Amino acid sequence: MQTITAIPKQKSIGSVQFLPVNLFASVMGISGLSLAWRQASKLFGTSLVIADIIGIAAVLMFIVLSLGYISKWILYPQKVKDEFKHPIIGNFFGTITIAILLLSSVVGTYSGLTGQVLWIIGTVTTLALSFIIVTRLLDGNHEHGHAVPAWLIPGVGTLDIAVAGGSMPFAWAHEINLLSLAIGGIVALVFLTMILSRLIHHAPMHSGLTPSMLIMIGPFEVGFLGYINFEHRIDQFASILFYFGLFLFIVLFFKVFKKSIPFGASWWGVSFPLAALSNAALQYAIFVHSWPLIAIATIILVLMNIVLVVLFVRTIKALFNGNLLKG
Template identity: 70%
Template sequence: MRTFAAEIKSSSIGSIQFLPVSLFASVMGFSGLSLAWREAGELFGTSHVFADISGILAIVLFLAMAVGYLSKWSIYPQKVKDEFAHPVSGNFFGTITIAVLLLSSVVGAYERIAGQVIWIIGAATTLALSYVFVARLLKGNRDPGHVVPAMLIPVVGTLDIAVAGGTMSFNWAHEVNLLSLAIGGIVALVFFTLILSRLIHYAPLPAGITPSLMILIAPFEVGFLGYTNFKQRIDSFASVLFYFGLFLFVVVFFKVFNRSVPFSASWWGVSFPMAALALAAIKYALYLRTWPLITIAAVVLALLSFVLIVLLLRTLKNLFTGRLLEGKS
């Protein structure tokens, strides 16, 4: 084990101490892509092979990131503590628990019991993490510059409990899903208002975290998915959530996908919000079966697939050229 740790510590591609927790968002993205392609099979008649490949890739990425980040924790525990305590990057610890929740749906498509066990673990850790972050904020003295879209991640994560477990058969799951929707829905809207105020009244976000603007659509599209999974129907309230999230996507798209924004690990923050939009669009199109919605679903799914492939290739390039783990990304 010591030899393995030493090899990681002195790797030629960089130091494990600079492995960013935000890379767990890649697991969220590919899990969401897998779920979207599985639903797309019903809408477009496509093969499940795309869902299978994306799901396997999500599992592989999670295992790789888990080994890497546990190694970082073992060798550089203070680095992990500092990252967790950071007012901005600390929010990305929510990507770990959300990744577990989404993987429960990916795995559950093949093995129901395993999916349920993973969901229970994900739900418990997500609720615990949301408590920690909300309690931390209530200590006060928050710098307005630290009010960023990433704040939504640990809280929106509770909405994913209902996304992944809306149809769980446990007699207690109904109340857990309701609890998650209550926490995620109310707190996310409060945070959204704070973030919008910061974006309007203060300086623009630094270029390095500009991609996180895409997270603004998450409360609405993830809320749509969680609410419709819980209620097992699409109603006017669900439609409002979907359409406002779609509107926000169009607004932030050209701000995020801009040549002036440098590539870094933070770009993975766009992955799951877009995946949630794609999955929501497909579900809504399946419900109404109108050509505009079917077209929107197809365009967003194609765009999501393209973006994730590009992000993966660029991240691997940065990894093997030493840029990812050099402490500057």
């Protein structure tokens, strides 16, 4: 009689070939969280050490993810090429360039020169990616189902040039910031119209893309931040951007945060829009300084911290369970 011996299956965290590019959204979210705590120190008097620790975490995460994705590019170039050409996934390459722009603000607090270099790199790559994506869309023959919130990432990315570049000392930075606001504002407006039309008139998106719906608040809250950094003031137009973004967030909150939506790397798509809203709410509360707005800014900041902690823990758990990097 043959005896069958059960051999325990060795666990593996997976392969770098399955490293999703949208994980760079985690760097965006954590960088935004660091900047939010820096704003919170002005409003609530909290310690800047919190912002410093979170900023260091963002830098380390960017380094680790960059090494991982460069390895994927070297070992599996066709997979990276296929991702870049994909009508939906290709837009998430914007998370890399936006992460660089946000890190320029985080790092620039400690080293002005390093922050300026990162901002220039982020600006060039963001504008180049926006050009590629818009050109690709104008080739035509795109399906209605491909009009998803991820389309907004390259457009919102150009708005982040002004968010991070409002204090750049270069003589030409003013016009670059104005250029980025023009591109980001108009592209986001056109794309948002197409995305809303698709969401209203066609079948719901795949559940895996549902968290990315929160990206739709990006043009308003990032636009608010970019506009006030450029104008160095908060006027009625800026207030309109902030309040509509807040309204849209409340509408989308109940559609996105559901237990029925399975966890995946795409959930990090909620992190940066939430961080942008938190930064906008904190800056607006500092400007108006009324208790309802201070309360709103506090609630959003607390919510963002809870969401990012949950996302981080679940991502680490998925990594070591072998679910994050599996085919």
